[in-house]
Amino acid sequence: MAKRSKVIELEIPLNGEPASNSLPKAQTGISGLDEISGGGLPRGRTTIVCGGPGCGKTMLGMEFLIRGAQEFNEPGVLIAFEETPQEIERNVASLGFSIKNLVDRKKLFLDFVYVEPSEIQETGDYDLEGLFIRLQHAVDTVGAKRICLDTLEALFSGFSNERVLRAELRRLFRWLKDRNLTTVITAEKGEKTLTRHGLEEYVSDCVILLDHRVREQISTRRLRIVKYRGTSHGADEYPFLIDDTGISVLPVTSLEMHHEVSSERVPTGIADLDEMLGGKGFYRGSSILISGTAGSGKTTMSASFAEAACRRGERCLYVGFEESVHQVARNMTSVGLDLTRWVEEGTLVHEAWRPSQYGIEMHLLRIHKLIEAVKPQHVIIDPITNLVTGSAQKEVYSMLMRLMDYLKGRKITAIFTNLTTDSEELEQTDIGISSLTDTWILCRDLELNGERNRCVYILKSRGMAHSNQVREFVMSRDGIRLVPPYVGAGVVLTGSSRVAQEAKEKADALVRSQEIEKKQEALERKRSVLDAQIKVLKLDFSAEELELERMIKQQQSREKQLNLERDAMNRIRSGAAEKKIDSASAKSAGDSK
Amino acid sequence: MKKKVRTNGKSAMAGQPAMKLRLYVAGQTPKSMAALSNLKRICNQHLDGKYELEVIDLIKNPQLAQGDQILAIPTLVRNLPVPIRKIIGDLSNVDRVLVGLDLRGSDRESPKDSPSSAKSIGAGH
Structure with a gap:
């Protein structure tokens, strides 16, 4: 059987649906x-x-x-x-x-x-x-x-x-x-x-x-x-x-995998991060994993997402396993995020409890129940790592898988943060769940020149053109910026080194531009010298030309004069000459005779 | 159907209170009929008439099964003297019926019966 x-x-x-030809069922009503x-x-x-x-x-x-x-x-x-x-x-x-x-x-x-049994005595057939x-x-x-x-x-x-x-x-x-x-x-x-x-x-x-x-x-x-x-x-x-x-x-593995997907995008709350994610942010209803070492800005990043969502009037559920509600709220004011306001308005539901408080399925159930009650559009679980302290890793994975499926089925955008202890193992420990998530953002620390700087990059983001750049994660009272770090000469510089490098580059550039200007001026000068010379030469030439022309004209007029004079001479000579000619001719005639 | 048999003959065990018995049956099945006739014979032989017997047919009064916690049929319940004893089966094994009803007294010879008897005294209810 x-x-x-x-x-x-x-x-x-x-x-999950009873087949039409299957046995009649009696619902238990047990969820x-x-x-x-x-x-x-x-x-x-x-x-x-x-x-x-x-x-x-x-x-x-x-x-x-x-x-x-x-x-x-x-x-x-x-x-x-x-x-x-x-x-x-x-x-x-x-x-x-x-x-x-x-x-x-x-x-x-x-x-x-x-x-x-002690009261009963058996005495035959019954x-x-x-x-x-x-x-x-x-x-x-x-x-x-x-x-x-x-x-x-x-x-x-x-x-x-x-x-x-x-x-x-x-x-x-x-x-x-x-x-x-x-x-x-x-x-x-x-x-x-x-x-x-x-x-x-x-x-x-x-x-x-x-x-x-x-x-x-x-x-x-x-x-x-x-x-x-x-x-x-x-x-x-x-x-x-x-x-x-x-x-x-709680069904461990989802029985179905055909959730409808949305192509709508949700801003991340950090303009620079949106830009890295194809300019628009996450997909609505996708799962996002933010991994990082301690203090790398995971909570801040999630909080700014939540804050931005609330600002748009979308309901958000924030489940914390690390810090109390008030602590997160206080800390986030330092980067200009006012979570308390949204909690008071009811758009943000912020819950926090100890991961060791329950077994893994109790956590899941409590989250489920919160989701059912709050009906959020976005859910943040910060961090999921702490759940491992309560249960075996395998169970956590299966729980998260169910949670992700559940959230996807409801088109709820989910952000999970994950604390990684060692940067070497960063990508190893996450493997179990990373394959389930659509977008994986890594926050890591760079220690260089006596300071520690936060870096962010997108390891994967399904279905969108995303930046492959490592950005520096800068938090200030005005919020969060993701600054492109200095990349050159085979090193990535962040923090003050980046700033120093940038200043140096600026100075260099200034020097270079000044040199160019100088050269251009020299060129300009040469050109004007040349122009002047050409002018002088032209002047000389035209003076000479005039002189020569004058001389030519003089000579021409002299030639003309000479001709005239010769003509006049000739004419004069011809009157006397007629006689002369006559006499000459006579003479010649006589001579010829 | 409730059937009460009350007898006030002279006691075989003087000084002891009368025994109160209830026999639960379910209709006129062979087992029930056998139990009733076996019980009557035992009572006549060993109780010398000093007992009270009530026969309850659960087919007619099913709600009565709950009170005395009846599962097996037939069941003979000894309500008095305390502690309550239950004897199930058609009562064909007379020795066991007598042990069950605490009628063996000092002449109890079978060693295997003593622990069950001792237990029943300890487990008051």
Whole structure:
């Protein structure tokens, strides 16, 4: 049978919803139990709740009955073999239930079955018809739909004839089934078997195992559905706790992973950090982990996020495990963050308690309850590391995983801070949870030149272009700034070294610019000298040009004059010459003759 | 159905108060009938009539099972003298019935019975 139900577990996705063809269920009303059992206990069938002493068996049975009567209008019967009705009444009253009222209204019937073996002498054949008559009477009185037998095994101590007893038990389970009673039977856990007397042989519909462990003086209760015939159920161990509102079971691993995601961005409260996160900040509903050594500014960073959220009118829940509420508020005023104002206005709910105060699931539950009550848009847990002091690391991881899933499912932005002790191990210790977070911011200290400076960088941020720069985290009365550090010559300088370096650079730059100016002036001078020279040369040239032109003109006019004179000469010569020519011609003629 | 049998014969154990007995049955089952007839025989033999017997049928009065904490049927309850003793079964083992009713007295021979008897005295209720 167990085999078959295992196969079913694998085939059916664990979505917490009862499949349409599955068994009819009776809701327990116990928070978390209905979720992991796929809707409650098998209706009209018997469930065995087993576990060691003090594990909460009776409480589970009682709450099943009380909630059945109060919330689902299913009257119930409690057959108590170990405690008197008065004792039970007192026990459940401490958990906030009043059964007197239910008994008066005939919603609940209590019958105390007292088995004292020393008073009983067996003298022959008998059966347990008396028990059946009492059961029938109880069921008839209130018209019961539910019944709890706590602890049926007490019969084994009362009656020595096991043959008769087992036959009667078989008859009892059939009897319960025939009357369609949803039954819870509590049983002590056996050494090798689930129950000491092997009751699971008779009932195989549903077996729930409770466990109560104490580790390092802090107790943890766990619940596991060992078997649930015909139903897919969470097979893990689920921590549960019993507090003033009864039992709360917390599913360790989320049954589903399809939360709707938001692409809306939420400012971080630090403008420089927004800028590093793609200019807009975190995604709404994402999980953010801020890791860092002591005093590296984790709380300040979370507080400024909270303050900014409150300023926008969004509700914020701040759970502190390190400092008291007032201490955080006082400290944050030193960086200009006034948390008290928002607490007074009710936008910020600030709670603080010691991590060692409870076991891990109690923390988770308290946070859950706060979230349910406050309905915040943002949750800050500062720091999660301190929870480890109370529990084993594995449990913390599984708790955080559940918390993150829960918050994501509700689109609540969650900031977890994490104190790391040694910078070497910084990234190792966080591995378990870092994979769950969407954005991981690391704050670390740099010790250099006799001072310690805070540095911040974003190790990862899913789904956004984020800066890979290491920034210096500077806190002042005016708030927080993330200053780009001096990066050059293979060193990162922060703090006063950065300031000195920056001053030096400034001076150097000044000198350089002055030199440039000087050179430019020289150039300018040279240019004007050149210009002057060119001017002089031009002047010289034009003077020479004029002179030369004048000389050319002179010579030309002289030439002209000469020509004129020659012409005049010629003319003059030609008058005399005519005669001369005549005479000459005559002479020549005569000569020629 | 309540049936009372009251007898005021002379006492076999003088000075002791009368024994008050209640026999719880569930209908007329063979076991119940056997128990009743066995009881009557034992009472006649060993109590010499000095007893008070009430037979309660739980089928008719189921609410009466709670008061005497009846689970097994048939159950014989000795309310008086204190302490209360319960004897379950059809009362076919006469020796055990006598031990259960503290009628063995000094002639109790079976050693295995003594611890149970001693326990019952210590565990008052």
